Amino acid sequence: MICHLCLLVVFNLFVFQCHGGxxxxxxMTEAVAGEGFLLGCISCKKREEVSARATVDWHFKPQGEVEFRHIFHYDHPSANILHQDFSQRLEWRGTKNKDIQIGAIYIHNVTFNETGMYRCTILRTLFLSLYNEHVTVEKDVELNVVAVANRELTSVISEIMMYVLIVVLQLWLIGVLVYCYKKISEEYEVRDANKALKAQAQLSKDNSDGVQIE
Incomplete structure (x- = not known):
């Protein structure tokens, strides 16, 4: 019974990995000049079963300035770059349907002038049975553009720990599978032995009854 529960846990782990929500x-908040950078923006719906439609706007406030510039608008399937400083350098990397939950954009060939605050605004309409609900979500990203990528010690340690954890989990899963295989094999061997003993006992009984009849 314990072994079957272990197998169920292993199966659920794999299912969870394959069907993440x-x-x-x-x-991320650090870009390297001359390279590309993904500006992330995710706003998950609280109820997946509710249909919705959303639009996404990105604004940019350069370092040292006080006002935001409207640089990008996405209304599926249309993506529009709205500021000449980003002309032909912004690419939509978010959800490619009307029900947007990921509003990410990719900046090609980042420059030092793009250091500053980026604001992602998701305007979502939830189509409920009795009425439509309008929800606005804003997320800010403080971007720093550097000449060479910096890797903090905490980032390196976190990455190492992640790989160690993955290896340990894999070894644990392999150990569970081997243990369960041995337990199941032992159960089948015991069951086959019991069947053989019962068959032998029944045969002896039949032979004994036959002798008495004669």
């Missing part, structure tokens, strides 16, 4: 992960 929406998760609101913060955007």
């Amino acid at each position: 929406c998760a609101e992960v913060d955007s």
Whole structure:
């Protein structure tokens, strides 16, 4: 019984990995000049079964300035770059349907002038049975553009720990599978032995009855 529960846990772990839901992960905040950078923006619906439609707007406030510039608008399937400084350098990397939950954009060939605050605004309309609900979500990303990528010690340690955890989990799963295989094999061997003993006992009984009849 314990072994079957272990197998069920292993199966659920694999299913969870294959069918993960929406998760609101913060955007990275450091870009390297001359390279591309993904500005992340995720807003998950609280109820997946409710249909919705959303639009996404990105605004940019350069370092040292006080006002935002409207640089990008997405209304499926149309993506529009609205500021000449980003002309032909912004690419939609979010959800490619009307029910947007990921509003990410990709900046090609980042420059130092793009250091500053980016604001992602998701305007969502939820189509409920009795009425339509309008929801506005704003997420800010403080972007720093550097000449060479910096890797903090905490980031390196976190990455190492992640790989160690993955290896440990894999070894644990392999150990569980081997243990369960041995337990199941032992159960089948015991069951076959019991069947053989019962068959032998029945045969002896039949032979004994036959001798008495004669």
